Amino acid sequence: MSRTKKRSGGVTMDHVAREAGVSLMTVSRVMNNVPGVKASTREAVMRAVKELGYSPNAAARSLARNGAGRIGLLYSNPSAGYLSQFLVGALDGAQTSGALLVIEKCDISPDSESAAIGRLIAGGVAGVILPAPHAESDRAIAALREAGVVAIAVGTGHARSDAHAVRMDDFAAAAEMTRHLVELGHRRIGFIKGAVNQTASVERLLGFETEIRRADPPAEPLVEPGDFTYRSGFEAAERLLTLEHPPTAIFASNDDMAAGALAAAHRRGLDVPGDLSVTGFDDTPLATAVWPELTTIRQPVARMAEAALRLVLQESRDPSRRDLRALIDQLLPHQLIVRASTGRVSDNS
Amino acid sequence: MSRTKKRSGGVTMDHVAREAGVSLMTVSRVMNNVPGVKASTREAVMRAVKELGYSPNAAARSLARNGAGRIGLLYSNPSAGYLSQFLVGALDGAQTSGALLVIEKCDISPDSESAAIGRLIAGGVAGVILPAPHAESDRAIAALREAGVVAIAVGTGHARSDAHAVRMDDFAAAAEMTRHLVELGHRRIGFIKGAVNQTASVERLLGFETEIRRADPPAEPLVEPGDFTYRSGFEAAERLLTLEHPPTAIFASNDDMAAGALAAAHRRGLDVPGDLSVTGFDDTPLATAVWPELTTIRQPVARMAEAALRLVLQESRDPSRRDLRALIDQLLPHQLIVRASTGRVSDNS
DNA sequence: AGCTTTTTTAATAGCGCTAACATCAATTTG
DNA sequence: CAAATTGATGTTAGCGCTATTAAAAAAGCT
Known part of the structure; x- marks a missing residue:
């Protein structure tokens, strides 16, 4: 008696059905785009839905299904x-x-x-x-x-034999990025690998190496391990930059490691991209939150x-x-x- | 006939009840910690739950409630x-x-x-x-x-008069951070404000200013506008660093802007923290993804x-x-x- | 013991929705 | 023209859970 309405704002299919002058089931059909509903009926239901601001209850739907x-x-x-x-x-x-x-x-x-x-x-x-x-x-x-x-x-590197996969072409993307660097004239290019237990890492490395081999004049790959963390990128870049012939570009397998590489370069007083080009991968928000903003691959x-x-x-x-x-x-x-x-x-x- | 079980892995309360030898409702009581169940019964139910790997169906629960x-x-x-x-x-x-x-x-x-x-x-x-x-x-x-x-x-700056609030003490935190800088000897401190339409921004500024006034010997605040974006932090820092008497520390109202300030400093060839201290706020993952890692306030x-x-x-x-x-x-x-x-x-x- | 009061447990009725079947008109066909 | 075939809708029975009410068992009182 105290509460007049059971629940505020609870618009159910029942209400919609009554408003549209049809049965509950017809509303359900319309909501689920099931064929076999006359166009005029469907329209009437839609109008009622809009009128009442009805939105289906996910919980109930899940339960019923x-x-x-x-x-x-x-x-x-x-x-x-x-x-x-x-x-x-x-x-x-x-x-x-x-x-x-x-x-x-x-x-x-x-x-x-x-x-x-x-x-x-x-x-x-x-x-x-x-x-x-x-x-x-x-x-x-x-x-x-x-x-x-x-x-x-x-997000795996390749299709699986035991599950469906939704992914991007890591190989092609890495090759594309490498080509970008080669076209800018880079010939000594460092690559920081991702975590080894992820197949995407492997594909990225493969894409890089394949494209490097195509470069003309030939290019020299300098591959360092990494594990997708900022720190590992920093450390790998330190190793690369202290080489006798350091690379002119570093391709990190993700944005976090690229940010690490950036920091390492800055610490050594190098200008990016003046003295060293750095690229990331993934286009996470981090890519635009560092300076300079990272050239990277946008993963959707x-x-x-x-x-x-x-x-x-x-x-x-x-x-x-x-x-x-x-x-x-x-x-x-x-x-x-x-x-x-x-x-x-x-x-x- | 083709599918023997209606749904794979669907353990329901019914199963648990049967296993424990009690009624369905008793299981519900146990699951919801409703008092009025004998300890021994409760225990039996718990055992059955664990045995069968039962976990309540959120959809059904939501619906029933x-x-x-x-x-x-x-x-x-x-x-x-x-x-x-x-x-x-x-x-x-x-x-x-x-x-x-x-x-x-x-x-x-x-x-x-x-x-x-x-x-x-x-x-x-x-x-x-x-x-x-x-x-x-x-x-x-x-x-x-x-x-x-x-x-x-x-996450508002203060309590509201029309809604419950869960928040942190932005004022106190900002004051604490300011004290940290003052104790390190900084006396010319830049502050980058957050978006003006958020009360938390205001509290942070107030906390900063209040603590600055307490400094002995006195400190000078240099306040610049910002809007919580990386870019605004970068620009604000540029303005601060091109002043005739630039600050020795910059307190940005969030980590993104601090990262921007960091970039601006690096671009001018300043060493952080040697020439300039920079602090953020929030302790987002970004705080540890820049170099040097940011001193900041951890917001839970x-x-x-x-x-x-x-x-x-x-x-x-x-x-x-x-x-x-x-x-x-x-x-x-x-x-x-x-x-x-x-x-x-x-x-x- | 006989009765009321407290625990504790069981039974029933939905929550909002959909699958499966039932219905009923409007067709089509032999 | 009756019977079979469509197409569009309505009915019924749950999905897994909780609230509520009814029932039973345990405990306290005269």
Whole structure:
């Protein structure tokens, strides 16, 4: 008696149905774009929806669909830019497609990963999106497969034989970046590798080496290890810059390491790009938060997340194809972003 | 007939109840820590839960609770570090407390904000968390109030009279940072302001000025405008460093602007911290991704998000207090993080 | 013992939505 | 012209969980 309305602002399908003068089911059909509704009816429903400001209740939908449309996302790497963009993309996609994201955190240890995967499976998700580091985990993917859950690897270096993949062409992008440097006249080029357990790192290195071999006049590659952290980039650059014949350009496998290289150069009093060109990879927010702003490769992270979401949804909808395993490998376009950190090689090197 | 189990991995309360030999409702009570369950029963249920790897279905729970436990989060500012940390904190909290996060994006325009708020309300959330820029929006908070939805402002400069607040003490933190610089011997200190429409910016400036006035021997403040972007920090620093008597330290109101100041200093060939100390604010990942790493204030973003979540949940549970409006203002502790970007003032300045 | 008061447990009715089937008119066909 | 075929909509039965009410068991009182 105290509260007149059960819930403020709770517009349900029932209201819409009444307003449009149709049955509940028709509204559901319209909301899900199911064919077999007369155009005029559909329009009337749409009008009612707009009128009442109705928006479907994701929880109820997920429940009714019995888990289809509920999809998991495993993350571990709160590495600023990447995760943030990825989450935003995924959330966006979830909103649009009416999916329910179940986001599960874990750290890098295999145990923690397994536990998280277990929780996801027990939670009854239809599919799981595995970004960056987890996309390489055979164990995780095997567990998912066994449970009959669709797995999507995002950001791996190449397609997988046991899961769908959404990724970019790391090889081509690295080659493109290398060509950019070669065209600027650089012939002694340092390369800072990424974490070795990620296939994307390998592809980037391969792209670099392949393109270097093509250079005419020939170019000399100077490869240093790294692990995608700022510190490792700093240290690798220090090693490169203290060589007897230091490189005139450094190609770091990601923006964090490029920022480290930048710092190392500045510390030695080198001007970028006057004395040394530096390039990154990924185009995280960091790329434009350092000086000079980094020439880098734009990885369409948000779009990848969205694509992954769509893919899970689509694949989990019809279980028929599940075993035929027409594995999908979706490649998204990247882009070379030339900013202020690269320039023509100077004469006095 | 083809699929033996309705859904792979779908462990429901029913299973747990059967396993533990109790009724469904008892399991629910145990899961929600409702008192009135015999200890031995509770224990048996817990064992069954663990045994079966049961985890409650957030969607179903949200539905059954009729929206209580469904809480909204409005974001707009994909500014890398902050959002990422905030989301992680909120998602974490949601997981623990069994809430269902409804995340809604909008851009900075008032129209877009109103629309997003409208969707949230129509979605029947019990409360809405408003981080950084939206926390200042009177319009948004008014709309929420009117709909009877609990609003929590996060990261404002001071408590609000119309919404609960979760925040840090920007004034005290800025004063603390200023004291740090003064103690290092700096007497000409530049300050780069944050966006003027955020009260936190004002508090930080006030904290700075108050502490400056306390300095003995007296110190001279040099205040420049900024808007929390890297570029504005760069430009403000350029202005400061081209003064006839440039400052020996620059206190930027956030890390992005500090990174800009760092770049400006490097460009002029200044050594940090040898010739110039630079400090940031927030301790975003950027703080450790520049060289030298920034002395800054650690803002417990993730914890703030979690606290906000808890607060919404708690407040929305009993609507009785809703009108008494015992507004809560929860202050979370910050921390001065001293890194390599600040040092004792040099003699030859 | 017989009764009321406290615990503790069980049963029932939805929350908002969708899948699957049922219905009913408007066609088409033998 | 009755029967079979469409196309558009309506009905019914849950999805997994929680609130609420009813019931049973345990404990306290005269």
